[in-house]
Amino acid sequence: MFRPSLTEVYKQIQINHSAPDLTDVGSRIQSLETQVEHLRALNRALIEHLADQSNLSPQAFLEQLSKEHPKQEAEHTLHCPSCGTLIASDAKACYSCGMNVGTDTYILG
Structure with a gap:
């Protein structure tokens, strides 16, 4: 009878655990x-x-x-402190992750 090693069992658990994340992505x-x-x-x-x-x-x-x-020059852009996406310096929120980067509240829909 074949018995998987602990490494093989661990790898299978990682694969099974990652599958829903990959589907979600x-x-x-x-x-x-x-x-x-x-x-x-x-x-x-x-x-x-x-x-x-x-x-x-x-x-x-x-x-x-x-x-x-x-077009705006590079000096009018900055990187989001959360995800690093390049955004306009006057943006209220990151276009990628939605993090507030301005002083006003910005709600993403």
Whole structure:
């Protein structure tokens, strides 16, 4: 009769214990991918709407927008003290973990 060693039993317990975490991570990734796709669609619709209101093509609108509001320089960013994600220096909360980094309370939905 085969009897597993303590190491093999320990490894199996670790695998069994980790399986739900891996499933949870997979479902969270899938949920985030869905949210990103929704945000892309909303962003596209918003740009098209604003471009239409400005009597510009979406491309011309984006070019004008980038001239009027140039990208922030690296000095206007900081790292979240909780997770290390690079965020805007005027952010109220981390975009990744939701930690409050500003003085105002910020509730993530």
